[in-house]
Amino acid sequence: MKNRLEELRKERGVTQEELAFALEVSRQTVGSLENGRYNPSIILAFKIAKFFNLPIEDIFVYEEEQK
Amino acid sequence: MKINTKIALLYVVIATSFTAVIIWGIYFDNNTIGTISSGIFGAALGSLIRCYCYKNKPEEERKAYDIEKNDERNLMIKYKSKSKAYDFAIIAFTIVWACFIYLDLPKIYHYIIPIAALIITEIYRVCWKVELEGKM
Numbered sequence: 001m002k003n004r005l006e007e008l009r010k011e012r013g014v015t016q017e018e019l020a021f022a023l024e025v026s027r028q029t030v031g032s033l034e035n036g037r038y039n040p041s042i043i044l045a046f047k048i049a050k051f052f053n054l055p056i057e058d059i060f061v062y063e064e065e066q067k
Numbered sequence: 068m069k070i071n072t073k074i075a076l077l078y079v080v081i082a083t084s085f086t087a088v089i090i091w092g093i094y095f096d097n098n099t100i101g102t103i104s105s106g107i108f109g110a111a112l113g114s115l116i117r118c119y120c121y122k123n124k125p126e127e128e129r130k131a132y133d134i135e136k137n138d139e140r141n142l143m144i145k146y147k148s149k150s151k152a153y154d155f156a157i158i159a160f161t162i163v164w165a166c167f168i169y170l171d172l173p174k175i176y177h178y179i180i181p182i183a184a185l186i187i188t189e190i191y192r193v194c195w196k197v198e199l200e201g202k203m
Contacts, residue, residue, distance in 0.1 A: 020134075021134075024137070025139065025140070026135055026138040026140070026141060028140065028200075029138055029139070029141075032140060038140055040139070044139060
């Protein structure tokens with residue numbers, strides 16, 4: 001799953017620490033999400049969408065695995 | 068999380084004292100129940116000190132600690148590494164069990180072998196934790 005988290009965060013001038021504090025997660029989690037190493041839970045995805053005031057599908061892009 | 072040095076020192080002193088009590092009990096007193104109780108008491112005291120440290124932290128630091136503790140990625144890493152360690156523990160303790168059945172071991176090994184298995188399991192869990200933290 002791809003996401004536009006880093007792009008949106010930089011667009012709004014928010015630091016990783018600030019975003020982490022708002023989402024009540026660690027800064028490492030934000031870093032992992034941005035790198036695509038970690039996929040968030042549905043609750044965290046909703047929190048992120050609420051923070052950026054965007055629908056989830058505008059932030060997270062589901063890509064089906066190629067067989 | 069910053070640790071209060073005095074409290075940490077107190078914790079180390081208590082932990083060392085109780086370890087000494089346990090070793091003394093096993094070697095000289097031969098009172099297993101007493102030594103195990105001392106160990107449990109030491110662990111409970113440690114938890115009390117930890118609670119005391121947490122209570123005396125400033126609000127902001129406490130919130131940062133809570134976030135770190137309840138962070139979903141951290142929890143996932145914790146549970147995954149624990150499940151790996153559990154799989155390992157089944158094998159390790161089966162070997163321990165087999166040792167006790169088939170080998171006529173001296174009494175001291177009845178303490179050393181399970182503790183060694185426990186320590187190895189814990190090291191295995193930490194290794195998985197480090198590995199998962201790199202991957203996730």
